[in-house]
Amino acid sequence: MTVGIKASKKKNIFEATLMEQSINSDKNILKIIQEGFVTRSTDGTERIVHGLGFTPGFLGFFEINGNGRWYPVYTTVQQPLTFNYVNIWSDPTYLTVEIGIDDATVINVKYFLLTDVAQ
Amino acid sequence: MSKVGIEISKPTKNVLTCENRDKIFSSEFQDLRIFQQGAGLLSHTNRLFTINHGLGYVPAFLVHTQTEGGYWITDTDYVISPHIPIVTGADYLDRQIIAWADKQNLYVKAQTNFGVAHYSLSSTTLAECLANEDDGGYDAGWWETGNGTDGVNDGATRFGSITLANSQSIYNAQLNLYIGGRNGSGEVKMLVSGIDEDNTLNFNAGTAATARTKTTANTASNSTLSVGNTLGVDVTSIVSEIISRAGWSSGNAMGFIMNDNGTTANNTYYEDSFSGVWGVYSSYTNLQIIPTFNLARFKYTIFLNKIN
Secondary structure, three states: OOOOOEEEOOOOOOOOOHHHEEEEOOOOOOEEEEEEEEEEOOOEEEEEEOOOOOOEEEEEEEEEOOOOOEEEOOOOOOOOOOOOEEEEEEOOOEEEEEEEOOOOOOEEEEEEEEEEEOO | OOOOOOEEEOOOOOOOOOOHHHEEEEOOOEEOOEEEEEEEEEEOOEOEEEEEOOOOOOEEEEEEEEEOOOOOOOOOOOEEOOEOOOOOOHHHHHOOEEEEEOOOEEEEEEOOOOOOEEEEEOOOEHHHOEEEEEOOEEEEOOOEEEEEOOEEEEEEEEEOOOOOOOOOOEEEEEEEEEOOEEEOOOOEEEEEEEEOOOOOOOOOOOOOHHHOOEEEEEEEEEEOOOOOOEEEEEOHHHHHHHHOOOOOOOOOOEEEEEEEOOOOOOEEEEOOOOOOEOOHHHHHOEEEEEEOOEEEEEEEEEEEEEOO
Protein backbone atom coordinates (compact mmCIF):
# COMPACT_ATOMS: atom_id res chain seq x y z
CA MET A 1 0.00 0.00 0.00
CA THR A 2 1.34 3.40 -0.98
CA VAL A 3 1.28 6.01 1.77
CA GLY A 4 1.18 9.69 0.89
CA ILE A 5 -0.98 12.58 -0.19
CA LYS A 6 -2.40 13.36 -3.60
CA ALA A 7 -4.72 16.16 -4.74
CA SER A 8 -6.19 16.33 -8.22
CA LYS A 9 -7.58 19.04 -10.45
CA LYS A 10 -11.34 18.45 -10.75
CA LYS A 11 -10.92 14.74 -11.30
CA ASN A 12 -11.25 11.52 -9.36
CA ILE A 13 -7.93 11.30 -7.57
CA PHE A 14 -7.76 7.56 -8.18
CA GLU A 15 -7.99 8.10 -11.93
CA ALA A 16 -5.95 11.30 -12.24
CA THR A 17 -2.61 11.04 -13.96
CA LEU A 18 0.44 12.81 -12.57
CA MET A 19 -0.21 15.66 -14.98
CA GLU A 20 -3.70 16.05 -13.55
CA GLN A 21 -2.55 16.12 -9.93
CA SER A 22 -1.82 19.37 -8.12
CA ILE A 23 0.10 17.68 -5.33
CA ASN A 24 1.68 14.27 -5.11
CA SER A 25 4.00 13.57 -2.21
CA ASP A 26 6.15 11.46 -4.52
CA LYS A 27 6.93 14.54 -6.64
CA ASN A 28 8.62 17.66 -5.41
CA ILE A 29 7.29 21.19 -5.91
CA LEU A 30 9.67 24.07 -6.45
CA LYS A 31 9.40 26.26 -3.38
CA ILE A 32 10.68 29.80 -2.99
CA ILE A 33 12.58 30.36 0.21
CA GLN A 34 13.81 33.86 -0.53
CA GLU A 35 13.36 36.54 -3.18
CA GLY A 36 14.66 40.02 -3.71
CA PHE A 37 16.19 42.65 -5.94
CA VAL A 38 19.71 43.68 -6.83
CA THR A 39 20.15 47.10 -8.43
CA ARG A 40 23.39 48.49 -9.80
CA SER A 41 24.42 51.44 -11.91
CA THR A 42 28.09 50.43 -12.00
CA ASP A 43 29.89 47.16 -12.53
CA GLY A 44 29.84 44.95 -9.49
CA THR A 45 29.02 41.72 -7.73
CA GLU A 46 26.58 41.30 -4.87
CA ARG A 47 26.32 38.23 -2.69
CA ILE A 48 23.10 37.30 -0.94
CA VAL A 49 23.61 35.07 2.07
CA HIS A 50 21.24 32.14 2.21
CA GLY A 51 23.20 29.81 4.49
CA LEU A 52 21.32 26.72 3.36
CA GLY A 53 24.38 24.51 3.43
CA PHE A 54 23.60 23.13 -0.01
CA THR A 55 23.56 24.70 -3.47
CA PRO A 56 20.01 25.85 -4.17
CA GLY A 57 18.26 26.34 -7.48
CA PHE A 58 17.23 29.84 -8.51
CA LEU A 59 15.53 31.95 -11.16
CA GLY A 60 16.51 35.44 -12.28
CA PHE A 61 15.08 38.24 -14.41
CA PHE A 62 16.58 41.59 -15.38
CA GLU A 63 15.29 45.03 -16.35
CA ILE A 64 17.27 47.78 -18.10
CA ASN A 65 16.94 51.43 -17.14
CA GLY A 66 13.61 50.84 -15.41
CA ASN A 67 11.75 50.39 -18.70
CA GLY A 68 9.30 47.87 -17.25
CA ARG A 69 10.41 44.98 -19.46
CA TRP A 70 11.78 41.98 -17.61
CA TYR A 71 13.86 39.36 -19.41
CA PRO A 72 15.08 36.03 -18.08
CA VAL A 73 18.73 35.93 -17.01
CA TYR A 74 20.86 33.53 -18.96
CA THR A 75 24.57 32.94 -19.07
CA THR A 76 25.95 34.29 -22.32
CA VAL A 77 26.10 37.71 -23.94
CA GLN A 78 22.94 39.30 -22.64
CA GLN A 79 20.57 40.40 -25.33
CA PRO A 80 19.20 43.01 -25.57
CA LEU A 81 21.83 44.26 -23.14
CA THR A 82 24.47 43.83 -25.86
CA PHE A 83 27.58 44.81 -23.95
CA ASN A 84 26.05 44.76 -20.49
CA TYR A 85 25.63 41.46 -18.75
CA VAL A 86 24.07 39.73 -15.79
CA ASN A 87 25.26 36.44 -14.33
CA ILE A 88 23.79 34.58 -11.37
CA TRP A 89 25.18 31.55 -9.59
CA SER A 90 24.77 29.82 -6.28
CA ASP A 91 26.88 27.85 -3.85
CA PRO A 92 26.14 26.40 -0.39
CA THR A 93 26.46 29.83 1.24
CA TYR A 94 25.60 32.55 -1.26
CA LEU A 95 23.54 33.49 -4.25
CA THR A 96 25.84 35.73 -6.31
CA VAL A 97 24.64 38.33 -8.81
CA GLU A 98 27.24 39.83 -11.12
CA ILE A 99 26.28 42.87 -13.18
CA GLY A 100 28.36 44.48 -15.91
CA ILE A 101 27.38 47.95 -17.03
CA ASP A 102 28.30 49.33 -20.42
CA ASP A 103 25.71 51.59 -22.01
CA ALA A 104 22.94 51.01 -19.46
CA THR A 105 22.22 53.55 -16.73
CA VAL A 106 20.88 51.06 -14.24
CA ILE A 107 20.13 47.34 -14.23
CA ASN A 108 17.65 45.74 -11.86
CA VAL A 109 17.72 42.02 -11.15
CA LYS A 110 14.98 40.07 -9.46
CA TYR A 111 15.96 36.71 -8.02
CA PHE A 112 13.97 33.79 -6.67
CA LEU A 113 15.93 31.42 -4.45
CA LEU A 114 14.48 27.93 -4.19
CA THR A 115 14.58 25.57 -1.26
CA ASP A 116 15.32 22.83 -3.72
CA VAL A 117 18.76 21.56 -4.57
CA ALA A 118 20.35 22.66 -7.82
CA GLN A 119 22.87 19.83 -7.75
CA MET B 1 2.32 25.34 19.12
CA SER B 2 5.18 27.12 17.46
CA LYS B 3 3.67 27.37 14.00
CA VAL B 4 0.46 26.63 12.16
CA GLY B 5 0.22 25.34 8.62
CA ILE B 6 0.42 22.36 6.35
CA GLU B 7 3.55 20.47 5.46
CA ILE B 8 4.02 17.33 3.39
CA SER B 9 7.29 15.46 3.37
CA LYS B 10 8.83 13.16 0.83
CA PRO B 11 8.25 9.45 1.37
CA THR B 12 10.25 8.05 4.32
CA LYS B 13 10.94 11.55 5.68
CA ASN B 14 9.52 12.68 9.02
CA VAL B 15 7.59 15.85 8.31
CA LEU B 16 8.24 17.17 11.81
CA THR B 17 12.02 16.90 11.62
CA CYS B 18 13.09 16.83 7.98
CA GLU B 19 14.87 19.61 6.10
CA ASN B 20 12.83 22.03 4.01
CA ARG B 21 14.27 20.53 0.85
CA ASP B 22 12.74 17.19 1.84
CA LYS B 23 9.28 18.70 2.01
CA ILE B 24 7.05 18.35 -1.02
CA PHE B 25 4.85 21.14 0.19
CA SER B 26 5.03 23.64 2.99
CA SER B 27 2.63 26.50 3.57
CA GLU B 28 5.63 28.36 4.97
CA PHE B 29 6.96 28.86 1.46
CA GLN B 30 5.42 30.17 -1.70
CA ASP B 31 5.75 27.73 -4.56
CA LEU B 32 5.92 28.46 -8.25
CA ARG B 33 2.24 28.54 -9.10
CA ILE B 34 1.15 28.43 -12.70
CA PHE B 35 -1.30 31.11 -13.79
CA GLN B 36 -1.48 30.59 -17.53
CA GLN B 37 0.03 28.31 -20.15
CA GLY B 38 -0.17 28.20 -23.90
CA ALA B 39 1.65 27.85 -27.18
CA GLY B 40 2.19 29.78 -30.36
CA LEU B 41 3.85 29.73 -33.73
CA LEU B 42 6.22 32.47 -34.88
CA SER B 43 6.33 33.02 -38.63
CA HIS B 44 7.70 35.61 -41.01
CA THR B 45 4.39 37.41 -41.00
CA ASN B 46 3.88 37.09 -37.26
CA ARG B 47 7.20 37.72 -35.59
CA LEU B 48 5.87 39.14 -32.34
CA PHE B 49 3.35 37.47 -30.07
CA THR B 50 1.72 39.54 -27.36
CA ILE B 51 0.04 37.40 -24.71
CA ASN B 52 -2.16 39.30 -22.32
CA HIS B 53 -2.03 38.16 -18.70
CA GLY B 54 -3.72 41.16 -17.10
CA LEU B 55 -2.13 40.56 -13.71
CA GLY B 56 -1.24 44.19 -13.17
CA TYR B 57 2.27 43.24 -12.11
CA VAL B 58 5.23 41.65 -13.88
CA PRO B 59 5.00 37.88 -13.40
CA ALA B 60 7.78 35.30 -13.53
CA PHE B 61 7.61 33.21 -16.67
CA LEU B 62 9.26 30.55 -18.79
CA VAL B 63 9.28 30.36 -22.57
CA HIS B 64 10.56 27.35 -24.46
CA THR B 65 11.12 27.58 -28.20
CA GLN B 66 11.59 25.05 -30.96
CA THR B 67 13.05 26.45 -34.16
CA GLU B 68 11.84 24.96 -37.37
CA GLY B 69 13.35 24.63 -40.79
CA GLY B 70 15.68 27.57 -40.48
CA TYR B 71 18.87 28.15 -42.34
CA TRP B 72 21.73 26.85 -40.17
CA ILE B 73 19.25 25.74 -37.54
CA THR B 74 18.20 22.13 -37.48
CA ASP B 75 17.66 21.50 -33.81
CA THR B 76 14.10 20.43 -33.17
CA ASP B 77 14.33 20.33 -29.39
CA TYR B 78 12.66 22.91 -27.19
CA VAL B 79 15.12 25.28 -25.52
CA ILE B 80 14.64 27.97 -22.92
CA SER B 81 14.46 31.43 -24.44
CA PRO B 82 16.31 33.42 -25.48
CA HIS B 83 17.21 31.12 -28.31
CA ILE B 84 20.54 32.13 -29.85
CA PRO B 85 21.81 29.70 -32.48
CA ILE B 86 25.50 28.94 -32.16
CA VAL B 87 26.92 30.35 -35.38
CA THR B 88 29.92 32.53 -35.99
CA GLY B 89 29.70 36.10 -37.14
CA ALA B 90 27.23 38.85 -36.50
CA ASP B 91 24.35 36.99 -38.14
CA TYR B 92 23.57 35.17 -34.93
CA LEU B 93 22.29 38.42 -33.47
CA ASP B 94 19.53 38.39 -36.06
CA ARG B 95 18.64 34.76 -35.52
CA GLN B 96 17.35 34.68 -32.03
CA ILE B 97 14.06 34.48 -30.25
CA ILE B 98 13.61 36.52 -27.11
CA ALA B 99 10.87 36.84 -24.50
CA TRP B 100 10.04 39.42 -21.89
CA ALA B 101 7.16 40.43 -19.65
CA ASP B 102 5.67 43.66 -18.38
CA LYS B 103 2.65 44.36 -16.19
CA GLN B 104 0.15 43.58 -18.92
CA ASN B 105 1.65 41.11 -21.35
CA LEU B 106 4.19 38.43 -22.10
CA TYR B 107 6.00 38.98 -25.39
CA VAL B 108 7.75 36.44 -27.60
CA LYS B 109 9.65 37.84 -30.56
CA ALA B 110 11.68 36.48 -33.45
CA GLN B 111 14.39 38.92 -34.46
CA THR B 112 14.72 40.07 -38.04
CA ASN B 113 16.27 38.32 -41.03
CA PHE B 114 15.74 34.86 -39.63
CA GLY B 115 16.42 32.19 -42.20
CA VAL B 116 17.90 34.16 -45.09
CA ALA B 117 19.67 31.96 -47.65
CA HIS B 118 22.39 33.67 -49.69
CA TYR B 119 23.23 32.47 -53.19
CA SER B 120 26.39 33.71 -54.85
CA LEU B 121 26.97 34.03 -58.56
CA SER B 122 27.00 30.60 -60.16
CA SER B 123 30.70 30.56 -61.01
CA THR B 124 33.99 32.24 -60.25
CA THR B 125 34.43 32.43 -64.01
CA LEU B 126 32.42 35.56 -64.60
CA ALA B 127 31.83 34.83 -68.29
CA GLU B 128 29.53 32.07 -67.10
CA CYS B 129 27.38 34.24 -64.85
CA LEU B 130 27.54 37.90 -65.92
CA ALA B 131 26.63 39.38 -69.31
CA ASN B 132 26.11 42.68 -71.08
CA GLU B 133 24.67 43.76 -74.40
CA ASP B 134 24.88 47.20 -75.97
CA ASP B 135 25.44 48.69 -79.42
CA GLY B 136 28.82 47.00 -79.41
CA GLY B 137 27.21 43.58 -79.18
CA TYR B 138 26.96 40.81 -76.58
CA ASP B 139 29.75 40.19 -74.11
CA ALA B 140 29.85 37.69 -71.24
CA GLY B 141 31.90 38.38 -68.12
CA TRP B 142 30.49 41.65 -66.80
CA TRP B 143 27.17 43.46 -66.57
CA GLU B 144 26.05 47.02 -67.19
CA THR B 145 22.56 48.52 -67.22
CA GLY B 146 21.39 51.96 -68.27
CA ASN B 147 22.20 54.31 -71.14
CA GLY B 148 25.93 54.47 -71.69
CA THR B 149 28.58 55.48 -74.18
CA ASP B 150 27.70 52.52 -76.41
CA GLY B 151 23.98 53.15 -76.28
CA VAL B 152 21.49 51.27 -74.17
CA ASN B 153 22.99 48.58 -71.90
CA ASP B 154 21.15 45.44 -70.79
CA GLY B 155 22.81 43.24 -68.17
CA ALA B 156 22.27 39.74 -66.85
CA THR B 157 23.26 37.67 -63.79
CA ARG B 158 23.15 33.91 -63.12
CA PHE B 159 22.97 32.07 -59.81
CA GLY B 160 23.44 28.33 -59.38
CA SER B 161 22.43 25.52 -57.03
CA ILE B 162 19.21 27.15 -55.89
CA THR B 163 17.77 24.75 -53.34
CA LEU B 164 14.09 25.51 -53.76
CA ALA B 165 11.63 22.73 -54.50
CA ASN B 166 9.31 22.93 -57.47
CA SER B 167 6.48 25.40 -56.78
CA GLN B 168 7.40 25.84 -53.14
CA SER B 169 6.22 28.98 -51.42
CA ILE B 170 8.74 31.71 -50.73
CA TYR B 171 8.37 34.67 -48.43
CA ASN B 172 10.86 37.00 -50.07
CA ALA B 173 13.57 37.05 -52.72
CA GLN B 174 15.93 39.94 -53.34
CA LEU B 175 18.49 40.42 -56.09
CA ASN B 176 21.44 42.43 -54.81
CA LEU B 177 23.55 44.14 -57.47
CA TYR B 178 26.81 45.65 -56.32
CA ILE B 179 27.51 48.96 -58.00
CA GLY B 180 31.21 48.58 -58.69
CA GLY B 181 31.18 51.54 -61.06
CA ARG B 182 28.81 53.88 -62.80
CA ASN B 183 28.54 56.50 -65.51
CA GLY B 184 26.99 59.84 -64.59
CA SER B 185 25.21 60.57 -61.35
CA GLY B 186 21.60 60.63 -62.50
CA GLU B 187 18.81 58.13 -62.17
CA VAL B 188 19.29 54.64 -63.60
CA LYS B 189 16.02 53.00 -64.61
CA MET B 190 15.93 49.26 -65.08
CA LEU B 191 13.33 46.56 -65.52
CA VAL B 192 14.39 43.28 -63.96
CA SER B 193 12.96 40.01 -65.32
CA GLY B 194 13.85 36.38 -64.81
CA ILE B 195 15.11 34.06 -67.50
CA ASP B 196 12.13 31.82 -68.11
CA GLU B 197 14.02 28.53 -68.25
CA ASP B 198 14.23 25.47 -66.01
CA ASN B 199 18.01 25.54 -65.64
CA THR B 200 19.46 28.41 -67.62
CA LEU B 201 22.83 27.70 -69.22
CA ASN B 202 26.09 29.49 -68.55
CA PHE B 203 26.10 32.90 -70.23
CA ASN B 204 29.04 31.98 -72.48
CA ALA B 205 27.08 29.07 -73.97
CA GLY B 206 23.88 28.80 -75.97
CA THR B 207 21.65 31.79 -76.63
CA ALA B 208 22.95 35.15 -75.44
CA ALA B 209 21.66 35.68 -71.88
CA THR B 210 20.02 39.00 -72.77
CA ALA B 211 18.12 37.33 -75.62
CA ARG B 212 16.68 34.48 -73.58
CA THR B 213 12.95 34.29 -72.92
CA LYS B 214 11.91 36.44 -70.00
CA THR B 215 9.41 35.74 -67.24
CA THR B 216 6.03 37.43 -67.23
CA ALA B 217 6.82 38.80 -63.80
CA ASN B 218 9.21 41.74 -63.62
CA THR B 219 10.21 44.52 -61.26
CA ALA B 220 10.95 48.15 -62.15
CA SER B 221 13.77 49.78 -60.22
CA ASN B 222 14.74 53.45 -60.45
CA SER B 223 17.61 54.67 -58.31
CA THR B 224 20.52 57.09 -58.03
CA LEU B 225 23.07 55.06 -56.08
CA SER B 226 26.71 55.97 -56.01
CA VAL B 227 29.63 53.58 -56.47
CA GLY B 228 30.13 51.20 -53.56
CA ASN B 229 26.44 50.74 -52.79
CA THR B 230 24.30 47.69 -53.44
CA LEU B 231 21.01 47.91 -55.29
CA GLY B 232 18.37 45.59 -53.86
CA VAL B 233 15.54 44.58 -56.17
CA ASP B 234 12.53 42.60 -54.99
CA VAL B 235 12.34 39.54 -57.26
CA THR B 236 9.92 37.47 -55.20
CA SER B 237 7.32 37.08 -57.95
CA ILE B 238 10.03 36.39 -60.53
CA VAL B 239 11.63 33.61 -58.52
CA SER B 240 8.19 32.15 -57.80
CA GLU B 241 7.42 32.04 -61.52
CA ILE B 242 10.69 30.29 -62.36
CA ILE B 243 10.40 27.60 -59.69
CA SER B 244 6.78 27.01 -60.69
CA ARG B 245 7.87 25.86 -64.14
CA ALA B 246 7.08 22.19 -64.69
CA GLY B 247 10.74 21.40 -65.31
CA TRP B 248 12.22 23.23 -62.33
CA SER B 249 14.16 21.08 -59.85
CA SER B 250 16.00 21.96 -56.68
CA GLY B 251 19.66 22.62 -57.42
CA ASN B 252 19.03 24.25 -60.80
CA ALA B 253 20.38 27.63 -61.87
CA MET B 254 18.33 30.74 -62.49
CA GLY B 255 19.14 34.01 -64.21
CA PHE B 256 17.95 37.61 -64.25
CA ILE B 257 17.97 40.17 -67.05
CA MET B 258 18.29 43.84 -66.16
CA ASN B 259 16.96 45.81 -69.13
CA ASP B 260 17.37 49.53 -69.39
CA ASN B 261 13.96 51.13 -68.80
CA GLY B 262 14.32 54.65 -70.19
CA THR B 263 17.43 55.97 -68.50
CA THR B 264 18.65 59.33 -69.81
CA ALA B 265 21.98 59.32 -71.64
CA ASN B 266 25.27 58.69 -69.86
CA ASN B 267 23.88 57.06 -66.75
CA THR B 268 24.67 53.40 -66.08
CA TYR B 269 25.52 51.00 -63.27
CA TYR B 270 28.09 48.28 -63.89
CA GLU B 271 30.08 45.52 -62.29
CA ASP B 272 33.70 46.62 -62.04
CA SER B 273 35.25 43.28 -62.98
CA PHE B 274 36.01 43.73 -66.62
CA SER B 275 38.87 41.27 -66.40
CA GLY B 276 36.29 38.54 -66.13
CA VAL B 277 37.87 37.22 -62.96
CA TRP B 278 36.01 36.75 -59.71
CA GLY B 279 36.74 39.69 -57.45
CA VAL B 280 35.68 40.89 -54.04
CA TYR B 281 32.85 42.88 -55.59
CA SER B 282 31.48 39.78 -57.24
CA SER B 283 30.65 38.33 -53.84
CA TYR B 284 28.52 41.37 -53.06
CA THR B 285 26.26 40.58 -55.98
CA ASN B 286 23.99 37.85 -54.71
CA LEU B 287 20.49 36.49 -54.42
CA GLN B 288 18.83 36.37 -51.01
CA ILE B 289 15.85 34.10 -50.57
CA ILE B 290 13.68 33.55 -47.53
CA PRO B 291 11.54 30.45 -48.02
CA THR B 292 8.16 30.46 -46.37
CA PHE B 293 8.44 28.35 -43.27
CA ASN B 294 7.50 28.65 -39.68
CA LEU B 295 10.23 30.25 -37.61
CA ALA B 296 9.61 28.66 -34.26
CA ARG B 297 7.03 27.05 -32.09
CA PHE B 298 6.97 28.16 -28.50
CA LYS B 299 5.32 27.18 -25.26
CA TYR B 300 4.96 29.57 -22.40
CA THR B 301 4.20 29.38 -18.70
CA ILE B 302 3.22 32.46 -16.75
CA PHE B 303 3.50 32.10 -13.01
CA LEU B 304 1.47 33.91 -10.40
CA ASN B 305 4.77 34.80 -8.75
CA LYS B 306 5.58 38.45 -8.94
CA ILE B 307 8.81 39.86 -10.31
CA ASN B 308 7.88 43.47 -9.77
